[in-house]
Amino acid sequence: MIELYYYYPSYISLLPHILLHEIGIEHRLVFVDRYASIHKREAYLKLNPNG
Numbered sequence: 001m002i003e004l005y006y007y008y009p010s011y012i013s014l015l016p017h018i019l020l021h022e023i024g025i026e027h028r029l030v031f032v033d034r035y036a037s038i039h040k041r042e043a044y045l046k047l048n049p050n051g
Contacts, residue, residue: 002027007034
């Protein structure tokens with residue numbers, strides 16, 4: 001299953017979200033709470049070293 005990480009609904013992740021929905025690919029949305037510094041945690045940094 002594809003995981004789509006997003007920071008703010010309807011931001012830059014909106015287009016891939018619409019595309020995944022329209023073509024019927026099963027996906028899961030994963031919210032990245034920047035105020036809680038989720039983007040600086042080790043698990044997320046493995047996916048995106050730039051945070």
